[in-house]
Amino acid sequence: MNSKELIIEPGRSEKNYWRDLWLYRELFYILSWRDIKVRYKQTVIGAAWSVVRPLLTMIIFTYIFGRVAKLPTEGHAPYAIMVYAAMLPWQFFSSALSEASISLIGNTNLITKIYFPRLIIPASSVIVSLIDFAISFGLMIVLMAWYRFLPSWQIVFLPLFIAMAFLASFGISLYITALNVKYRDFRYIIPFIVQFGLYISPVGFSSSVIPNKWRILYSINPMVGVIDGFRWSLLGEQKMYWPGFFTSLAVILIFCWVGVSYFRKTEKTFADNI
């Protein structure tokens, strides 16, 4: 009998952890599947809600910002598309952050009764938001077809910016959700940050309105780089402000590092504190 030996000791950082993540990889999918299935149980139109909601949002936005407000746009892209190109990553980020930051305390029964790498829990929350993002992205394509707008070659970079948005929400929410286990204040701070962030981030306006000397400071908000990137790759003509982009990227990577290490450090005390 040649079974691998497992040693449990206080403070021992397990090299097994990453192997365990691979062993339990199906849980990533299963927990997201569970959350999505449960959403539309006992509804009449069921999964159609996942399309109807972003569709209505898009229609209202287009009408209000495009026709009623008649706000100016950059270049010749229709205003609706300019806003939508920013709404897309922002919705992903804000819903991922909101859900993932309370994902641990929402799964208390799992954490206190069963072992699996706890990293899977916030990760599957972010994956759920990613799926919503994919549906909204499909609607984006419909919107572009409606306006007969052809995206430029820069669209090949879009997956990079999607990955950035994923990392931004994952890194920050890991940190927050681990903190939230012990200090429940964060549950109230997050909705505030998300609301505040909507006005601070260049969603309703373009980041080029920020005066140049402040632009790098402004890019400390990680979503600035992501939204600029989305606009650049989808709309085409706007010049990409690279210093800002790299600032945002650096902030995202720092948060990922902080998030993962704090999460791993406190993971062993989750069951005791939750």
Add this chain to the structure above:
Amino acid sequence: MSYPAIKTENLSKKFVIDHEVQERYLSLRDVIAAKAKRLTGRSKVPKNHKEDFYALSNINFEVNPGDRLGIIGRNGAGKSTLLKILSRITEPTTGRITIRGRVASLLEVGTGFHPELTGRENIFLNGAILGMSRAEIRSKFDEIVDFAEIEKFLDTPVKRYSSGMYVRLAFAVAAHLEPEILVVDEVLAVGDAQFQQKCLGKMQDVSRNDGRTVLFVSHNMGVIAQLCNRAILLNKGIIEASGDVNTVIDQYISGSRDSGENTYRVSETALDSKRNYFNTIYTTDRSGRVTSDFSFDDQVSLKFQFTINEMLPNLNIGIGFQDKLQNRVFTVLKPVSYFKNITGNTFAGTVTLPSSVIAPNSYSFVFVIWAKDVALYDSVENICSVRIHDNGTDLAVYEGFDYGSIIVNPIWRND
């Protein structure tokens, strides 16, 4: 020489408990002054007093592959904490555990079940959470549904299930795990007797046929005796006993007795009016120790002393044995002339009940001294209550049910 499946060395788990300091103040002015002092940091009195609580200390034991280890102890002894540490849900404070083999834990029935999802969906969800791959679940799906007997309700949301169905489904999924080490925490307490027997049978199969190691926590000593070959007894976080399962169970039972409390003594006031009466009556076990808790195969002995001031030809001692509802189980008689007097008018005697006959339950006694058709001299009722504990009868899973007061071994034939 094979390696142990589980080995713990000097394991302990500490929790820190907060106590709010209760301070007495005479007036509102003092209360305000104290709060203000705390705010400015000038107060020397701590706001909260913290205490270290060791849920487990110095735990050392070994489990060999194929062992079925029972973990027993009173509530709060540390059993669930030990299981949580072995399942890697919480970290030990000191010590070291070496585990060889995959561990699957069943600490709660239906972990991860979502009430909105159907039975079918929950099988996949629960199975994945417990560590089975989707392919594995798919291949065992029919077996699981069969074991749970819920085929008709597979596609209804689990929130509509009765609690029995819920538990059957939850255990069915867990029973089809194939870990090398299975850890089960008191989950068999729910569910009807037929289901419990089924689960026990499955766990026995799993360990005896497949050679898997099982760690089992339960308060039902009969079930522990049936399933396990070794046991450890936890008390307030320390191992009090470990070894062969029957020895450990006996130690647990005799440790939780209230010795001497069921002894009968005649009251002073009664002495004035009675002429023939019982002085003391108490129960002892096979080794002579005074106790009111007995294992099923132990002998219940009653030692009594009585005083006869007025002797008559047909004076008798009568002892009635009754169940907890005061129904008479049996009665025995002996003439007073049988007994020897020890001093003056005081006589002593012992009666020993047959062992392995009285069904596990609570009972009490009735003692009388009387001369038929003449007079009843003394009658003491509901004394010396005893509790017979199951330590391995066939009816162990039915402990708590009323299956009668006597266990018999009749002769069966199947023609």
